[in-house]
Amino acid sequence: MDLDIDTVRVARTRADCVLRPGEVFLGGGTYLYSEPVPAGVSGLVDLTGMGWEPWSVDGAGLRVAGTCTLEQLVSGPGALGAHTGGPYRALGLVAPCVSALTLSSKVGRSATVGGNLALGLPAGSMVGLFVALDAVAVIWTSGVPTGSTDGSGAREVAVAELVTGAGVVDLAPGEVLREVRVPSAVLAQRTVLRRASLTSTGRTAAMVTGRAGDQGPTITVTASVAAALSLHARDHAAVDRWIDRMDSTGAWFEDVHGSREWRAAMTRRLAHEAFDELVGA
Numbered sequence: 095m096d097l098d099i100d101t102v103r104v105a106r107t108r109a110d111c112v113l114r115p116g117e118v119f120l121g122g123g124t125y126l127y128s129e130p131v132p133a134g135v136s137g138l139v140d141l142t143g144m145g146w147e148p149w150s151v152d153g154a155g156l157r158v159a160g161t162c163t164l165e166q167l168v169s170g171p172g173a174l175g176a177h178t179g180g181p182y183r184a185l186g187l188v189a190p191c192v193s194a195l196t197l198s199s200k201v202g203r204s205a206t207v208g209g210n211l212a213l214g215l216p217a218g219s220m221v222g223l224f225v226a227l228d229a230v231a232v233i234w235t236s237g238v239p240t241g242s243t244d245g246s247g248a249r250e251v252a253v254a255e256l257v258t259g260a261g262v263v264d265l266a267p268g269e270v271l272r273e274v275r276v277p278s279a280v281l282a283q284r285t286v287l288r289r290a291s292l293t294s295t296g297r298t299a300a301m302v303t304g305r306a307g308d309q310g311p312t313i314t315v316t317a318s319v320a321a322a323l324s325l326h327a328r329d330h331a332a333v334d335r336w337i338d339r340m341d342s343t344g345a346w347f348e349d350v351h352g353s354r355e356w357r358a359a360m361t362r363r364l365a366h367e368a369f370d371e372l373v374g375a
């Protein structure tokens with residue numbers, strides 16, 4: 095971005111989050127500052143001034159603020175998940191999902207969870223992470239709720255439903271991705287990640303995340319499709335039928351990071367590997 099804009103406001107209250115004409119929200123700015131100014135944008139509203147606690151965990155589960163940076167996500171929840179077999183072992187998925195982004199450590203210090211989800215890129219690995227963890231996004235609807243400074247005027251949407259296409263997200267203009275919530279029940283469950291890219295440092299072109307839930311494994315495909323797809327997988331045959339359906343419905347995403355055919359083949363292989371790992375084969 096050549097920063098050809100008129101204003102930057104730092105949001106400190108919910109009222110500050112009400113956008114004026116031409117304004118958009120700013121998270122870490124790692125996307126906004128790397129692209130030309132979008133048509134019609136003349137101002138930024140910096141959400142990092144809201145001072146939200148980056149993450150917290152209690153009996154209800156894990157909460158991650160929209161402004162939590164990827165670095166904070168790894169050093170906090172990611173570190174909790176580093177202990178194999180511990181009460182937070184599902185969070186072992188955090189660090190590899192952050193690594194699946196082609197970000198330098200400098201960019202990772204600024205890039206936020208909310209910015210990654212709000213962009214809705216197929217290679218946005220926060221989607222695969224939080225869908226696998228059965229997370230819900232809390233979204234502040236636009237405007238300030240009457241008689242309230244916080245808490246009301248919000249809606250919830252499963253992260254699985256948040257991104258509906260490549261760069262298409264269920265966020266109306268002026269809506270803020272306030273936080274994502276991971277239910278406590280999943281925190282101790284086993285998780286898995288498999289990914290493929292054309293080169294060792296290339297953008298993720300197929301990603302399969304999964305979790306061994308009480309009712310069996312659930313696997314989620316992102317990056318090779320425009321929006322996350324999940325399957326409660328019973329066996330390998332069910333995995334194959336699921337991938338076959340993606341073939342027949344033309345579900346595969348294609349760009350310079352991989353052809354449809356290659357992504358389809360990689361996804362099938364990764365999905366079977368993830369299933370095997372989750373069932374302990």
Ligand SMILES: Cc1cc2nc3c(=O)[nH]c(=O)nc-3n(C[C@H](O)[C@H](O)[C@H](O)COP(=O)(O)OP(=O)(O)OC[C@H]3O[C@@H](n4cnc5c(N)ncnc54)[C@H](O)[C@@H]3O)c2cc1C
Pocket residue numbers: 118119120121122123124125126127128141160161194195196197198201204205206207208209210211212213215216217218219265269270271272297298
């Ligand atoms: C070198 C490089 C490599 C990259 N690699 C990848 C990659 O592999 N995969 C990938 O997905 N992305 C990638 N990106 C894009 C981007 O850096 C990341 O998606 C990052 O996570 C965006 O977060 P951010 O906080 O910087 O967003 P910003 O740039 O601040 O904002 C991005 C968008 O989200 C909106 N937004 C931000 N926060 C919120 C919020 N809380 N509520 C509502 N809207 C919000 C903004 O208005 C804007 O439209 C890359 C960028 C660079 C520069």
